[in-house]
Amino acid sequence: MDTHPISTQTLRRLPVYLSYLKHIPQRETATISATGIAAALNLNEVQVRKDLSAVSSSGRPKIGYAVRDLIHDIEQFLGYNNAEDAVLVGAGNLGKALLSYESFKDHGLNIVAAFDVDREVVGGKISGKPVYETSQIEHICRRLRIRMGILTVPSVAAQEACDALVRGGVRAIWNFTPTHLDVPDSVLVLNENLVSSIAVLSKRLNERLMEEEAL
Amino acid sequence: MDTHPISTQTLRRLPVYLSYLKHIPQRETATISATGIAAALNLNEVQVRKDLSAVSSSGRPKIGYAVRDLIHDIEQFLGYNNAEDAVLVGAGNLGKALLSYESFKDHGLNIVAAFDVDREVVGGKISGKPVYETSQIEHICRRLRIRMGILTVPSVAAQEACDALVRGGVRAIWNFTPTHLDVPDSVLVLNENLVSSIAVLSKRLNERLMEEEAL
DNA sequence: GGTTTATCGATAAATTAATATCGATAAACC
């Protein structure tokens, strides 16, 4: 549990460990080893141990970790006790899907409002969250002191919506559009580019199938 | 354009380059340099040049690449001319969102059918794609020779749906559930774990804000 | 035609991430 920033890859794995730990029966009393977690999740055991050492120091030789404590330590580290408020721009199919994920709130993200251009949805609620006109983005973000925005608009509208969020004081953007966003250095962007994922998965699949054919 | 497998990170960036190139005006006649692409997308120019060298050899000193040729070379490399057929399991909000992305077909992915447990949607169509009972997964995948499956079911149903896909001959799974999937070595899994992304984005955001406060 | 310049492609260095090794520890066993 040191001070220098944790690696991105470790950070991505922590919620995976957490979800696994939460499914262990008798998790209030059970213990688990890095070896056991690694076997269950198909990871290298040293990697698991190193990841866990970044958030917990409750591991004991021959025993492992108390599941209860480990869950607590990871949740503490990830800040799950105090979720980040966020707004979502673009209440289309994907936007609605994200708005309806009730479990985000328990994973550090609390979507408090949505914005859209569609008159049909503006003024109403989706999964309990109010939907406003996109012209209100800057104003509402500023008023609610929102620091995180989720972009699920069509590509053509992405930069404009992004700019409005930034003007409203948003400092981190979760970008589901396949578009590159131009932002000041002070703003973080995490791209969730589905098209990139397709490229990886279908290329790797085809490599495999080719290899097999060659045999 | 060599034979040893391309790096995953390069593969993820290729669609980003492609999307940028397609938005260049007069792209039929224009040329572009790696330097230019790097500046536009906020990347290192050597990285861009190296990435491009994996798919194209049409770069010329002092000039750069013909945009038209580069687009062609990337699309060729990613196999966009011949999209992979896939099925989707779980036609909830997220599933519907993916089914409605018409542009996937132009990015190497052709979703041909969906499966769900909900009687309301089974037998009908979503975005033109037929929806079948989940009991049909194995049978239909086998018959259509499907090799890629997309999992957008609730976590509890993930492993079972995955098993059915594997029994049906599926060799690559795009997993949108936050659950670890157990699959044979012959099956590829790409996890699109949104909870992992939240962890990265909110941690990095908080690190920044803390730093600023400390000043 | 010679010089300057922007760019490529290749190679080298640096950084980051994953994996292997090994001593220390503490429970379980004999």
Add this chain to the structure above:
DNA sequence: GGTTTATCGATATTAATTTATCGATAAACC
């Protein structure tokens, strides 16, 4: 009580990825 064993934590090694450097090339300029 001593020995064996599973595990941790630390350090070392290896692999992957990014970034820097540099010579070669060809267009543009004088």
